[in-house]
Amino acid sequence: MAHFTKATSVKDWLNQRLAIEKVEKVMASEYWIPKNINFLWAMGMVLVVTFVLLLVSGIFLLMYYVPTTAEAFYSVNYTIMREVGYGWLWRHVHGVAASVVFLVIYIHMFTAIYYGSYKKGREMIWISGMLLFIAFSTEAFSGYMLPWGQMSYWAGMVITNLFAGGSLHADGLVEWIRGDYVPAQAFLGRFFMLHVLLVPIAIMGLIGLHFAALRIPHVNNQDGEEIDFDVESKKYLNGDKAGSKVMRFANDFMSKDMMVVGIFLIFFFYLVFYNYGFAMDPVNFDPADGLKTPAHIYPEWYFLWSYEILRPFNIDLGLALFGFAQVIFVFLPFLDRSPNSVPANRRGAAFKVWFWLMLSNMIVLTAMGKLPPEGVFSQIGLVAAILFIAQWIALPIITSMEKKV
Amino acid sequence: MKNKEPIILAVVVFFTLVTYYLVEPYAHHVMHKHVESESFAYADLPAITKTGDAARGQDLVMGAGACVGCHAIEAAGMPAAMEPQMAAASYGVNPPDLSNAGVIYDARFLTDLIKNPAHALKVEHKFDADKGQMHPMVGFYGAGGDIDQEVADMVAYLQSIAVKPEAVTPALAYENACGRCHAMSYENWTQIGTKPKFKHEKDSLAFDIKVLEYQDSIKTYMGKLPPDLSMYIRSRNEQFISTLVENPQNHLAGTAMPRTGVTADTMDKVIEHMKDAGDTKRHKREEVGKTVMIFIVIFALFALLWKKQVWRDLH
Numbered sequence: 001m002a003h004f005t006k007a008t009s010v011k012d013w014l015n016q017r018l019a020i021e022k023v024e025k026v027m028a029s030e031y032w033i034p035k036n037i038n039f040l041w042a043m044g045m046v047l048v049v050t051f052v053l054l055l056v057s058g059i060f061l062l063m064y065y066v067p068t069t070a071e072a073f074y075s076v077n078y079t080i081m082r083e084v085g086y087g088w089l090w091r092h093v094h095g096v097a098a099s100v101v102f103l104v105i106y107i108h109m110f111t112a113i114y115y116g117s118y119k120k121g122r123e124m125i126w127i128s129g130m131l132l133f134i135a136f137s138t139e140a141f142s143g144y145m146l147p148w149g150q151m152s153y154w155a156g157m158v159i160t161n162l163f164a165g166g167s168l169h170a171d172g173l174v175e176w177i178r179g180d181y182v183p184a185q186a187f188l189g190r191f192f193m194l195h196v197l198l199v200p201i202a203i204m205g206l207i208g209l210h211f212a213a214l215r216i217p218h219v220n221n222q223d224g225e226e227i228d229f230d231v232e233s234k235k236y237l238n239g240d241k242a243g244s245k246v247m248r249f250a251n252d253f254m255s256k257d258m259m260v261v262g263i264f265l266i267f268f269f270y271l272v273f274y275n276y277g278f279a280m281d282p283v284n285f286d287p288a289d290g291l292k293t294p295a296h297i298y299p300e301w302y303f304l305w306s307y308e309i310l311r312p313f314n315i316d317l318g319l320a321l322f323g324f325a326q327v328i329f330v331f332l333p334f335l336d337r338s339p340n341s342v343p344a345n346r347r348g349a350a351f352k353v354w355f356w357l358m359l360s361n362m363i364v365l366t367a368m369g370k371l372p373p374e375g376v377f378s379q380i381g382l383v384a385a386i387l388f389i390a391q392w393i394a395l396p397i398i399t400s401m402e403k404k405v
Numbered sequence: 406m407k408n409k410e411p412i413i414l415a416v417v418v419f420f421t422l423v424t425y426y427l428v429e430p431y432a433h434h435v436m437h438k439h440v441e442s443e444s445f446a447y448a449d450l451p452a453i454t455k456t457g458d459a460a461r462g463q464d465l466v467m468g469a470g471a472c473v474g475c476h477a478i479e480a481a482g483m484p485a486a487m488e489p490q491m492a493a494a495s496y497g498v499n500p501p502d503l504s505n506a507g508v509i510y511d512a513r514f515l516t517d518l519i520k521n522p523a524h525a526l527k528v529e530h531k532f533d534a535d536k537g538q539m540h541p542m543v544g545f546y547g548a549g550g551d552i553d554q555e556v557a558d559m560v561a562y563l564q565s566i567a568v569k570p571e572a573v574t575p576a577l578a579y580e581n582a583c584g585r586c587h588a589m590s591y592e593n594w595t596q597i598g599t600k601p602k603f604k605h606e607k608d609s610l611a612f613d614i615k616v617l618e619y620q621d622s623i624k625t626y627m628g629k630l631p632p633d634l635s636m637y638i639r640s641r642n643e644q645f646i647s648t649l650v651e652n653p654q655n656h657l658a659g660t661a662m663p664r665t666g667v668t669a670d671t672m673d674k675v676i677e678h679m680k681d682a683g684d685t686k687r688h689k690r691e692e693v694g695k696t697v698m699i700f701i702v703i704f705a706l707f708a709l710l711w712k713k714q715v716w717r718d719l720h
Contacts, residue, residue: 039413039414077591077636077683082591082685086693088689088690089690107417242719252715255714255715256716258712259705259708259709261708262701262706262708269701273690273697273698278425285639286636286640363427366428370432
């Protein structure tokens with residue numbers, strides 16, 4: 001058993017029992033971050049802040065939300081929006097944050113792809129990040145069901161129908177998921193549980209894993225430079241703060257994180273108060289009606305690119321490619337056969353083109369996913385979907401031909 | 406090494422804005438037909454040529470015009486002859502009380518409506534007299550004199566008994582122009598009026614039964630129950646609602662919804678009422694928005710200064 005002495009201060013008392021000084025060093029002051037990074041490295045902190053905003057606003061909404069098909073719409077649009085003090089604010093914060101969190105996730109993801117931050121020991125950071133993406137997607141979809149508006153109902157109908165597996169006609173599976181022939185009380189109750197309990201727990205666990213995955217390989221930097229963290233941190237601790245290539249997480253990098261968070265929050269609250277329409281689809285302000293299909297059914301913007309990979313093909317091929325698109329990003333560290341872990345612009349023309357084309361093409365897919373699948377839009381969608389698949393098939397080939405830089 | 410952050414920021418902002426533009430303004434532009442406002446001029450209807458006389462109009466409205474056979478005029482001491490659900494069972498929809506018709510509806514519209522209701526209401530596709538489909542309101546065929554003068558007199562009378570335009574509240578505008586077909590449950594409005602607070606549940610249920618009876622009639626009359634408009638200001642938008650009310654056929658050709666003939670001023674008040682129901686906290690949102698923005702800018706400034714201070718030693 002450890003030896004305890006009479007404490008000289010509260011800090012000492014805690015130190016003997018929780019080793020708070022050591023924890024502080026490991027987590028903050030001696031958690032070393034490279035200096036050659038830019039503001040894109042603060043997206044992790046921006047995501048943490050956005051997640052906290054979602055969690056806190058969600059807790060307030062949960063106090064008044066009623067998860068029944070008869071009361072859900074009313075509890076959101078009347079009770080929360082009109083009766084509860086600042087209920088409207090919590091709802092708008094929650095709705096806008098749910099959308100903005102995906103914007104930041106996509107920026108975070110493409111940053112990692114651009115700078116090769118999924119390579120050379122950083123594979124688990126990428127994989128845990130992509131698991132987080134899947135968990136956030138589930139969270140977003142299940143949350144979208146809860147106001148029980150027209151888009152909740154019909155998106156729920158369309159997405160659960162996918163589980164029939166096209167011409168497999170696994171209708172029994174769809175009914176099993178819904179707990180009914182159509183989205184109804186059992187469906188709403190299940191998605192409510194997923195949204196407020198199971199998926200948030202998974203997200204919090206995965207955030208822990210994501211952070212843990214960073215410890216050993218350390219954060220990447222914008223030059224793809226291999227840094228000897230032991231040597232550089234010693235230099236820092238010996239007083240050569242300017243000469244060292246690394247800095248403390250807190251307060252050094254934290255101060256930059258907070259600066260970026262501050263600018264992000266200006267943008268975020270501007271959206272919350274003055275431009276929230278993009279995150280709160282008008283169609284969902286009509287109560288769910290199983291006898292009235294909306295003219296256009298589309299998912300929220302962050303799912304549109306994968307929705308568009310489903311749409312241009314026949315049902316079986318579409319489903320197969322949709323499934324491919326859902327999981328393929330997870331395998332990026334193994335599909336990229338290049339020996340280089342440097343920024344995309346230094347990896348030769350092939351990967352550079354691949355990166356910017358992937359980004360642009362996903363924006364094209366996103367746009368076509370929302371537009372009605374008619375005329376030129378469905379042709380553009382088809383080409384973009386094929387290009388997306390082709391790019392992933394080409395990736396191992398073009399990267400294995402890449403010259404070492 | 407030169408600072409790449411401005412160019413990185415520009416790239417991020419560029420791709421974000423392109424995505425936003427395509428998914429929001431552009432996609433909505435493609436998906437939703439844009440209907441221009443007709444400025445509530447009712448230019449398709451004949452222009453008014455006569456100046457009416459309210460006193461003669463009163464005689465016509467109360468007498469030869471036969472308006473009060475179906476319409477109540479509370480302002481002139483003529484209460485409704487039947488309860489709304491009974492009236493709806495007879496006419497399809499409860500004929501409106503005309504007390505404020507003179508201020509709610511456009512004069513040009515009223516002038517045409519009195520002579521030819523289905524034409525002014527733009528429901529001739531539904532009520533074709535040649536096929537025996539009679540509009541429940543019978544047009545005015547004249548009382549023996551100049552029919553245009555007589556109609557002008559009746560309109561003048563309706564205008565003379567109505568409240569002043571500035572006295573029209575948003576709720577009054579909504580209740581007159583929309584409320585006999587569209588409930589607004591978040592404002593406690595039913596098609597037969599505001600639901601009172603009842604002491605006994607059986608009285609409350611009795612009221613609900615009247616509402617249901619009314620709704621049955623209107624379902625038959627319109628083809629479906631017109632939607633509750635509590636959240637319509639969010640599920641549609643101002644421009645859509647306003648151009649729909651102005652001329653429903655422009656948005657939904659063949660719809661059973663009649664043109665209501667409201668004035669531009671009434672329309673503004675209807676919109677205001679819909680905002681009161683579906684966007685109740687809009688004033689609070691603006692007020693809180695300002696405070697939060699000021700706070701967060703100050704926060705960002707302090708964060709910037711802190712970063713500068715911490716990083717001074719790092720370079």
